[in-house]
Amino acid sequence: MLVIKRLDIEDARSLIAGARAKATEIGVPMCIAVVDESGQLIAFERMDGGKITSTIIAQDKAYTAAGAKRTTESYGTASLPGNPAYGINSAIGGRLMVVGGGLPVIVDGEVVGGIGLSSGTPAQDVECAQAGIDYFQASRN
Amino acid sequence: MLVIKRLDIEDARSLIAGARAKATEIGVPMCIAVVDESGQLIAFERMDGGKITSTIIAQDKAYTAAGAKRTTESYGTASLPGNPAYGINSAIGGRLMVVGGGLPVIVDGEVVGGIGLSSGTPAQDVECAQAGIDYFQASRN
Amino acid sequence: MLVIKRLDIEDARSLIAGARAKATEIGVPMCIAVVDESGQLIAFERMDGGKITSTIIAQDKAYTAAGAKRTTESYGTASLPGNPAYGINSAIGGRLMVVGGGLPVIVDGEVVGGIGLSSGTPAQDVECAQAGIDYFQASRN
Amino acid sequence: MLVIKRLDIEDARSLIAGARAKATEIGVPMCIAVVDESGQLIAFERMDGGKITSTIIAQDKAYTAAGAKRTTESYGTASLPGNPAYGINSAIGGRLMVVGGGLPVIVDGEVVGGIGLSSGTPAQDVECAQAGIDYFQASRN
Numbered sequence: 001m002l003v004i005k006r007l008d009i010e011d012a013r014s015l016i017a018g019a020r021a022k023a024t025e026i027g028v029p030m031c032i033a034v035v036d037e038s039g040q041l042i043a044f045e046r047m048d049g050g051k052i053t054s055t056i057i058a059q060d061k062a063y064t065a066a067g068a069k070r071t072t073e074s075y076g077t078a079s080l081p082g083n084p085a086y087g088i089n090s091a092i093g094g095r096l097m098v099v100g101g102g103l104p105v106i107v108d109g110e111v112v113g114g115i116g117l118s119s120g121t122p123a124q125d126v127e128c129a130q131a132g133i134d135y136f137q138a139s140r141n
Numbered sequence: 142m143l144v145i146k147r148l149d150i151e152d153a154r155s156l157i158a159g160a161r162a163k164a165t166e167i168g169v170p171m172c173i174a175v176v177d178e179s180g181q182l183i184a185f186e187r188m189d190g191g192k193i194t195s196t197i198i199a200q201d202k203a204y205t206a207a208g209a210k211r212t213t214e215s216y217g218t219a220s221l222p223g224n225p226a227y228g229i230n231s232a233i234g235g236r237l238m239v240v241g242g243g244l245p246v247i248v249d250g251e252v253v254g255g256i257g258l259s260s261g262t263p264a265q266d267v268e269c270a271q272a273g274i275d276y277f278q279a280s281r282n
Numbered sequence: 283m284l285v286i287k288r289l290d291i292e293d294a295r296s297l298i299a300g301a302r303a304k305a306t307e308i309g310v311p312m313c314i315a316v317v318d319e320s321g322q323l324i325a326f327e328r329m330d331g332g333k334i335t336s337t338i339i340a341q342d343k344a345y346t347a348a349g350a351k352r353t354t355e356s357y358g359t360a361s362l363p364g365n366p367a368y369g370i371n372s373a374i375g376g377r378l379m380v381v382g383g384g385l386p387v388i389v390d391g392e393v394v395g396g397i398g399l400s401s402g403t404p405a406q407d408v409e410c411a412q413a414g415i416d417y418f419q420a421s422r423n
Numbered sequence: 424m425l426v427i428k429r430l431d432i433e434d435a436r437s438l439i440a441g442a443r444a445k446a447t448e449i450g451v452p453m454c455i456a457v458v459d460e461s462g463q464l465i466a467f468e469r470m471d472g473g474k475i476t477s478t479i480i481a482q483d484k485a486y487t488a489a490g491a492k493r494t495t496e497s498y499g500t501a502s503l504p505g506n507p508a509y510g511i512n513s514a515i516g517g518r519l520m521v522v523g524g525g526l527p528v529i530v531d532g533e534v535v536g537g538i539g540l541s542s543g544t545p546a547q548d549v550e551c552a553q554a555g556i557d558y559f560q561a562s563r564n
Binding site for chain 3: 001002003004005006007008011036038039040107112
């Protein structure tokens with residue numbers, strides 16, 4: 001039997017709050033998704049003005065980061081033409097995201113969930129996803 | 142040009158808060174989804190213990206209620222064998238839900254969104270969805 | 283943070299061994315799927331002669347049982363015309379199975395995974411799924 | 424509550440008329456799709472001789488342009504290998520289009536819908552989509 005640590009709904013709200021605060025600060029309304037360590041949705045918010053296409057993309061970024069235990073951005077490099085993971089972006093019916101904005105959430109060295117942001121540039125998405133994790137980690141101490 | 146009224150993120154949070162309070166009261170952890178009038182996700186929460194299958198079903202109930210401008214429960218009767226909408230449950234790749242728990246959110250006679258609950262019995266799902274709407278409507282006055 | 287119990291690969295092999303022994307005994311080659319508590323596949327075997335369509339159906343039965351924390355057979359009754367869950371069978375893109383053969387695996391009162399069988403009659407599928415659970419539970423003591 | 428502007432069916436017909444006139448002029452029978460600001464289809468025409476594959480592609484171009492509030496062509500550049508949105512083309516089950524021919528329709532600074540063309544070269548698709556918007560905008564004055 002395995003014993004798994006997993007984000008609860010309060011953790012998810014904390015991650016969203018931190019990401020939303022940064023999104024507000026930089027003036028980009030975001031779609032924000034938090035999934036558990038199995039990639040299943042725990043919480044989601046589309047800020048007013050967040051993009052319609054991003055409702056799906058944010059969730060898939062979170063799913064990819066939690067499920068593959070790595071940032072979606074890291075897949076962007078790994079999947080460049082000529083690199084070993086080339087073409088991985090269309091895997092799982094297109095759910096595997098290689099664009100930045102999905103980050104695993106790690107506690108005590110274990111992936112306990114994932115956060116995915118979408119609506120800004122990939123750099124903005126990453127910045128806000130990281131802000132969500134920073135806020136969550138700070139609030140745990 | 143049309144002018145459309147749509148739930149904003151604060152409205153969505155209010156709907157979720159009302160549904161969650163009722164779910165807590167009856168002791169059934171729920172998946173709760175709120176979509177806009179076009180069926181696109183605005184906000185979602187899976188209470189700790191909400192069912193994995195319900196993460197999708199709650200969203201699809203909300204989508205159906207908003208998109209078709211009727212309760213998912215009403216489709217259950219309309220789609221009984223021999224009735225005119227028989228078989229509609231598998232439409233849209235199975236997203237059209239005919240099980241109770243999806244309600245349109247109506248303001249000034251217009252559908253402005255939908256709420257979908259899943260994890261309890263259909264009757265419990267309906268009860269909590271209605272509680273979300275009641276709370277939202279009360280908080281608007 | 284939540285702490286979740288989950289079947290490991292040895293548990294999954296044990297479940298499959300028990301189900302396979304019964305399938306051999308009754309002379310029906312089966313597809314046998316074991317998923318974790320989030321419905322994700324841990325192990326799968328298609329006995330020689332198992333049905334092609336059952337490779338999918340067995341997985342979806344296991345997913346449904348684990349994700350919804352109930353037997354797929356119980357959904358068969360609940361979703362009869364006129365019953366509250368009527369029409370649920372096409373939910374989640376048709377993955378939600380209401381045909382017998384999917385059982386949740388429960389340890390210390392918690393759902394830790396699911397097992398799904400397909401290729402026989404539903405009654406045979408249920409019998410073999412239960413045999414898998416019985417074998418697994420006996421081997422834990 | 425949000426208030427959203429959205430193309431109506433007359434607007435959609437106007438967009439199609441403008442695009443069709445240009446397609447006729449250049450001698451390329453087109454598939455022409457118009458969606459609302461949420462990416463939902465309002466009107467569609469396949470000119471005699473339009474490509475079968477383009478019935479889907481035109482819709483997905485319009486969906487992408489409206490939902491992401493940018494031209495599909497701009498995604499083509501942004502998603503080149505080494506650029507930040509590399510790999511985005513397979514998102515949303517492959518619906519996110521990065522090939523030219525999808526344009527957002529903007530009125531008073533707001534995205535009110537999208538138009539998508541397919542069957543010609545991407546340059547021809549863009550030309551006809553733009554002609555649709557030009558005709559629509561001119562007819563509004």
